[in-house]
Amino acid sequence: MSETPSVVVVGAPSKSMRQAEVSLGKTVSFSFLDEDVLVAAHRRGVPQSALVVVVLGNPPKENLGGVRELASLGAHVVVVGPEKDADLILAAMRAGAEEYLVEGADDEIRQSVAELALRNTGRALGRVTCVYPAKGGVGATAIASNLAGALHRSGDERVCLIDLDLHFGDVLSFLDLNGGYSISDVIANIRRLDRELLDSSLTHHASGIFVIAQSEKIEQAEAIGSQDITTLLTFLRQHFDHVVVDGLRGLDDTTVAALDECNRVLLVLTQDVPAVRNAQRCISIFERLDYPTEKISLVVNRFQRNSKISTDVIRDTTGMPVEVLVANDFAALIKSINRGVLLADESPKSRLTKSIDGIVPLVRGVPEVAARRRGFFGGLLGRKAAVDGAQ
Numbered sequence: 001m002s003e004t005p006s007v008v009v010v011g012a013p014s015k016s017m018r019q020a021e022v023s024l025g026k027t028v029s030f031s032f033l034d035e036d037v038l039v040a041a042h043r044r045g046v047p048q049s050a051l052v053v054v055v056l057g058n059p060p061k062e063n064l065g066g067v068r069e070l071a072s073l074g075a076h077v078v079v080v081g082p083e084k085d086a087d088l089i090l091a092a093m094r095a096g097a098e099e100y101l102v103e104g105a106d107d108e109i110r111q112s113v114a115e116l117a118l119r120n121t122g123r124a125l126g127r128v129t130c131v132y133p134a135k136g137g138v139g140a141t142a143i144a145s146n147l148a149g150a151l152h153r154s155g156d157e158r159v160c161l162i163d164l165d166l167h168f169g170d171v172l173s174f175l176d177l178n179g180g181y182s183i184s185d186v187i188a189n190i191r192r193l194d195r196e197l198l199d200s201s202l203t204h205h206a207s208g209i210f211v212i213a214q215s216e217k218i219e220q221a222e223a224i225g226s227q228d229i230t231t232l233l234t235f236l237r238q239h240f241d242h243v244v245v246d247g248l249r250g251l252d253d254t255t256v257a258a259l260d261e262c263n264r265v266l267l268v269l270t271q272d273v274p275a276v277r278n279a280q281r282c283i284s285i286f287e288r289l290d291y292p293t294e295k296i297s298l299v300v301n302r303f304q305r306n307s308k309i310s311t312d313v314i315r316d317t318t319g320m321p322v323e324v325l326v327a328n329d330f331a332a333l334i335k336s337i338n339r340g341v342l343l344a345d346e347s348p349k350s351r352l353t354k355s356i357d358g359i360v361p362l363v364r365g366v367p368e369v370a371a372r373r374r375g376f377f378g379g380l381l382g383r384k385a386a387v388d389g390a391q
């Protein structure tokens with residue numbers, strides 16, 4: 001099967017699948033075929049794609065014959081149905097569907113289709129982590145850049161740090177790098193970029209992480225839209241184990257596109273009233289955007305144990321527990337920034353370095369999964385690991 005993950009769509013017309021094609025078209029190849037043609041190809045032992053999407057028409061159950069046949073011929077089949085109906089979902093699963101998606105749930109359809117097509121092509125999608133500041137200056141860039149380094153060090157994984165502040169991003173200055181290959185360069189060349197070309201084009205920091213920014217090529221920033229950000233992140237997830245996103249601000253289109261696409265949002269705040277209030281607002285907006293609560297983690301930066309705004313106050317005000325405490329150490333941080341290195345190289349033993357290392361399991365999803373299996377105490381222990389580093 002070719003390197004590019006491929007999807008064949010059969011069955012009824014579907015707006016959601018057309019939308020998925022528009023969003024993913026540069027990174028996943030789509031074709032829309034007649035069901036009989038596809039079944040015949042599978043019978044000849046010539047699968048046409050990594051994933052088959054069967055869109056149910058009306059009445060929906062009548063279309064399940066095709067699902068059964070394709071699944072029995074070895075195809076990986078996803079069903080898109082008109083509604084969340086328990087009987088229909090069960091019937092689709094019994095027919096051999098690997099997943100049942102609902103027409104109209106465009107974000108979910110896009111993510112599942114990309115993920116399954118990629119998995120069947122023998123690759124796994126990396127995880128996208130957005131570091132989102134509750135207000136300016138709370139330390140998002142400091143956390144994003146050092147977290148990217150921590151992820152790379154902890155498992156020798158491929159990590160890309162991307163600065164989505166297209167005009168005034170400061171990831172490059174934190175890491176003392178020149179602009180090089182920009183966000184708009186990647187977007188313009190996505191179809192041509194295989195792993196080797198990507199690696200040789202992107203800026204590589206001495207710490208081992210790859211970095212992409214736009215701020216040194218501001219003149220092309222205006223042309224970058226929210227759709228480009230979705231495409232870019234889907235593409236990067238195919239080539240990196242982790243993508244860490246900095247430079248998010250407010251709720252403009254590109255920021256929301258990144259938030260939609262990510263696996264986890266680290267909502268960063270400090271112990272002051274404006275930051276806590278804004279964090280509270282952000283959480284209620286995330287709720288309205290339908291993000292599951294497990295996707296959001298509250299991170300207190302520059303933690304002061306004796307502050308009146310304790311973690312309990314923050315939890316009571318925002319309605320969410322604080323999951324990570326990051327130590328306050330201006331001297332260590334400013335030294336590392338001035339040298340263009342990460343904290344792990346400047347002050348490997350500092351509390352600040354250790355507290356950022358403590359975010360790694362959270363981003364990998366380890367405590368999340370373990371907490372579900374181990375119940376209440378498992379959850380507490382997982383959380384404690386992330387909090388301990390700062391104390």
Ligand SMILES: Nc1ncnc2c1ncn2[C@@H]1O[C@H](COP(=O)(O)OP(=O)(O)OP(=O)(O)O)[C@@H](O)[C@H]1O
Pocket residue numbers: 133135136137138139140141142143301302326327328329330331333334352
């Ligand atoms: N844990 C910390 N301990 C001490 N100082 C910190 C810490 N985190 C950040 N700072 C300092 O706070 C300032 C702002 O940090 P940073 O630039 O990372 O914030 P930001 O949220 O990215 O800001 P902006 O809104 O400008 O993008 C910097 O001077 C940085 O050195």
Ligand SMILES: [Mg+2]
Pocket residue numbers: 140141142170247
């Ligand atoms: Mg910043």
